[in-house]
Amino acid sequence: MFNLGNLGIGGIGLHVIVAIFFAVHAVRTHQNMYWLLLLFIFPGLGSIVYFFAIYLPGLRQTRGARAAGRAFKQIVDPNRAVREARDAFDRAPTVDHRMRLGAALLDAGNAPEALEHYQAAANGPFATDPALLEGLARAQLAMGRHAEAQATLERLFAAHPQAASQSDPSLMYARTLAALGAPGTREAFERALTNASDVAARCLFAEWLAKQPEAADRERARALFTEIVHDARHWPRHAREHNREWLQRAQAALGQ
CATH class of the missing domain: 1.10.10 (Arc Repressor Mutant, subunit A)
Known part of the structure; x- marks a missing residue:
């Protein structure tokens, strides 16, 4: 046998x-x-003992494993985060619980309801809370309400100047100005590029540059796309998973 x-x-x-x-x-x-x-x-x-005592617990702590676990939970129970956040808000309708529910709704693709919760929270005593303003801007951006998102982000930067140097708010601001065709878009993308924690800013800036009339801008766009594809060869697995969308967009822009 x-x-x-x-x-x-x-x-x-x-x-x-x-x-x-x-x-x-x-x-x-x-x-x-x-x-x-x-x-x-x-x-x-020995292999069986080592697997359960050392290898498996260590594997569960890796970033890739945690991401896979979140993805698995999303497939098995896609509404769990929203359900738990809604239950918490129903038990105690605090600003923190409202913000948690708004974030869960945004992640689940329910931007309209998320926006309602963020707007309600923004009218209270925590109206200048940085996490609240950033969440509100995310919801407004997801709804295509770019002028409102611009105003919200400028409130955030006025109340918390350090936020202008943070990755997510600075990139949201650049995207908002780009959608509005507003002055200062180039400068906003340059700041976002400086503050970037991943390749999203590089890819989105390149896409904006590719639409500009100047040949120099289109050349820089191609150079940025090329950098992304080249750098991806050296990314560890978790970075490749995290930046998969931007890599695919860069490859598509280069015709690969």
Whole structure:
């Protein structure tokens, strides 16, 4: 009878290959030496113990694993975050719970209801709270209410000047000005590029530049798209997953 336990490569059993894999992991992650002894003296049993004691818990802590877990939960129970946030708000309708519900609704694609909650919160004593204003601007932007989003972001920057140097608010402001065709769009994108924590700003700036009449702008757009595609070759897995949309858009712009 065919037995996976007897499968070998060059005479080495599968259980030994698995033990070697875990031994390499133990060395790279600086585990105690007794794990190596266990893996080599009892490769089958040692691999099982190592998997559950060391490898699996460590895997769960990686950024990619956490992202995969969130994606899995979204598939299995896509309304869980909204349901839990709504339950919390129903029990205690505080500003924090309203903001949590607004964020969950936005993530779920329900921008109209999210906007209602953010607007209600913005009329209270926390009207200048930075997280509230940023969430309100996100909802307004998602609804295509760009002039309102511009006003909200300018309120945010006036009350909290440091927000103008943060990745998400500065990029939202550039996108808002671009949608309005407003003066200062180029400068806003340049600031967003300086503040960027991922490649979204680079890609969106390149897309805006590609629509400008000057040949120099279109050349810079192509250079930015090329940078994204080139840099992607060196991204770790979690960065590639996080920036997948922008990479695809850059590749499409270059005709790849």
